[in-house]
Amino acid sequence: MRYLAGFLRFWYDFLVGDSWEVCVGVVIVLACGAASAHWQIVGGRAIGPLVGLGLVIVVLISFLTAARGGGRH
Amino acid sequence: MLDPGTVGLVSAVFVASAVECVEASTIVLAMGMTRGWKSTVVGSVLALLALAVMVAVAGVSLRNAISQSLLQLIIGTLLVIFGLQWLRKAILRASGWKAKHDEESVFRQEQEEARKAGHLMRGGLDWFAFVVSFKGVFLEGLEVVFIVITFGLSASLKNPQSMSIAAAGAAAALMVVLIVAVIAHRPLSAVPENWLKMAVGLLLCTFGTFWACEGLGYFSGGAESLEWPGGDWALLGVLASWILVSYLCVNMLRRLHAARVAAEVADGGQR
Numbered sequence: 001m002r003y004l005a006g007f008l009r010f011w012y013d014f015l016v017g018d019s020w021e022v023c024v025g026v027v028i029v030l031a032c033g034a035a036s037a038h039w040q041i042v043g044g045r046a047i048g049p050l051v052g053l054g055l056v057i058v059v060l061i062s063f064l065t066a067a068r069g070g071g072r073h
Numbered sequence: 074m075l076d077p078g079t080v081g082l083v084s085a086v087f088v089a090s091a092v093e094c095v096e097a098s099t100i101v102l103a104m105g106m107t108r109g110w111k112s113t114v115v116g117s118v119l120a121l122l123a124l125a126v127m128v129a130v131a132g133v134s135l136r137n138a139i140s141q142s143l144l145q146l147i148i149g150t151l152l153v154i155f156g157l158q159w160l161r162k163a164i165l166r167a168s169g170w171k172a173k174h175d176e177e178s179v180f181r182q183e184q185e186e187a188r189k190a191g192h193l194m195r196g197g198l199d200w201f202a203f204v205v206s207f208k209g210v211f212l213e214g215l216e217v218v219f220i221v222i223t224f225g226l227s228a229s230l231k232n233p234q235s236m237s238i239a240a241a242g243a244a245a246a247l248m249v250v251l252i253v254a255v256i257a258h259r260p261l262s263a264v265p266e267n268w269l270k271m272a273v274g275l276l277l278c279t280f281g282t283f284w285a286c287e288g289l290g291y292f293s294g295g296a297e298s299l300e301w302p303g304g305d306w307a308l309l310g311v312l313a314s315w316i317l318v319s320y321l322c323v324n325m326l327r328r329l330h331a332a333r334v335a336a337e338v339a340d341g342g343q344r
Contacts, residue, residue, distance in 0.1 A: 014215070015151070017158045026154050030146075030285055037299065038292040048286035048301045052311060055153065055282060056318050062161060063322055066170060067329050 021065055025058030081308065082228050082235060083242045085276035089220045090246035092269045093213040098254040099176045100209030103183035108202035115198060116206030121247075124214040125240075132222050132236050142298045146288025148223045149281050155219065156277025163271035164319055168326035173267055180259075217243050220277070227284050231305075275319060279312040 016023045033051040036042055042050065097117075105113040135144070165171040183205075190201040221239045228235035283301065290299035301307035 014219075015154055015158075019158065019161060022157045022161060023154050026150065026157065030150055030153075030289070033286065033289045034292040037289045040293070044290070044293065044299045045302050047289055047299055048283070048307065051286050051289070052282050052314060055157075055278075056314075059157060059161065059318065059322070062157075063164070063326060066161075066165060067326060 019062050019066070022058060022062050025061065026055065029054035029058060079228070079232060079235075079238065081276060081280060081312075082224050082239055085273060085280065086217075086221055086224055086239045086242035087246045088269050088276070089273040090217045090243040091250055092266060092273060093217050094247050094250035095176065095266060096179075097210045097213040098250055099180050100183055100213075101206055102254060102259070103180050104187055104202045104206050104209075107184045107187035108199050112199040112202040113206045116203040117210045120207045120210035120214060123211060124218050127218050128221055128225075128236075128240060131218075132225060135222070135226055140291070140296065142288050142291040142296055144288070145227055145284045145298060146291055148227045149283070149285025149288050151219075152223050152277050152281030153285055154281075156274050156279075156281050158274075159270055160274030160278055160315075160319060163267050163274055164322050164326065166267045167271065167323050169330040170326060176266070220273075224280065227280070271319065275312065275315050278315050279308060282311050282315075283308055 029051055032054065033047050036047055036050070037044070101113055101117050104116075139147075162171065166173050187201065187205070193200040195203075221236075221243050225236035225239035228239070232238075286301065287298040290297050293299070303310065
C-alpha cells in the first residue's frame with residue numbers, strides 16, 4: 001500500500017506538480033474541444049485555434065493565481 | 074528530412090535533455106568528487122541503461138496498442154500539461170516571482186550531505202554514492218524519457234524514424250554535457266538554464282497543442298485526426314503564438330512584481 005501511494009504520489013508530482021489549476025484547466029479545455037468535435041458545434045479546422053485560445057486563458061488564470069499567492073505556487 | 078516537425082523534434086529533445094543532464098551532472102559531480110568515482114559512475118550508468126530500456130519497451134508497446142488519433146490526443150494532452158508546467162515555472166523565474174535554480178548551491182548541499190553520510194559498503198560499492206547517483210540520473214532522465222517517447226511516438230505517425238531521431242537527440246545532448254562537465258570539472262552554473270527551460274516549455278506546449286487538437290478528431294464521426302488550417306505549417310503559427318503569450322506574461326508579471334516590491338518598501342517605510 002505504501003509503495004502504491006508512493007507511485008501515485010510520484011506521478012502526481014510529475015504531471016500535476018505545484019499548479020493543479022493548469023492540469024484541470026487543460027482537461028476542461030480539451031473536453032470542450034472533444035464535445036465540439038463530437039457534436040460538430042464548430043468546423044473541424046476552427047477547433048485547433050479555439051482550443052489554443054482556451055489554453056492561453058488557462059495559463060493567464062494560473063499566473064494571476066500565482067501572483068495573488070505571492071509566487072508561492 | 075528537415076520538415077518543421079523533425080526540426081522541432083530534435084531541438085526540443087536536445088534542449089530538454091541538455092537541461093536535465095546539467096542538473097544530473099551537478100549531483101554526479103558532487104558524489105564523485107566527495108565519495109569517489111567508482112560507485113558514482115556505476116550508479117549513473119545503470120540509471121542510463123534503465124532509462125534506455127524504458128524508451129525501447131514503452132515506445133514499441135504504446136505504438137502498437139492504440140489508434141492514431143487517440144495516441145495523438147493522449148500524448149498531446151500530456152505534453153501540454155507537462156510543457157505548461159515548465160513554461161509557467163520559467164516565466165515566474167524570469168519575472169522575479171520565483172527564485173532561480175542555483176547549481177552551485179545544489180552542488181554545495183549535495184557535497185555537505187555526502188560528507189555527513191556513513192560509509193556502508195555493498196557489493197564492493199559505496200552504497201550512498203551509488204544510490205544518490207542512480208536516483209539523481211534516473212529521476213532527471215525520466216523527464217527526458219517522457220519527452221523522447223511522447224515526441225517520438227507522435228512524430229512517428231508521419232516519419233517512422235522519429236523515435237530513433239528523438240533518442241539520438243537526447244544522447245547527443247548527454248554527450249555534449251558530459252564532455253563539458255569533464256573538462257570544466259565543476260557544476261555547469263553558467264548555463265542559462267531558465268531560458269533553456271522556457272525554450273523547452275514553448276516547444277512542448279506547441280507540439281502538445283498541435284497534436285492534442287488533431288487527436289480531438291477521435292471524437293468526430295470517423296475517428297480521423299482533425300486538420301489544422303495550413304497543415305503542418307500551423308506548427309509555426311502555434312509556436313509564434315506561445316512565444317508572444319510568454320513575452321507578454323513575463324512583462325505583465327515583472328510589472329506586478331515591481332509594484333508589489335514597491336508597495337512592500339513603502340509599507341516598511343511607514344512603520
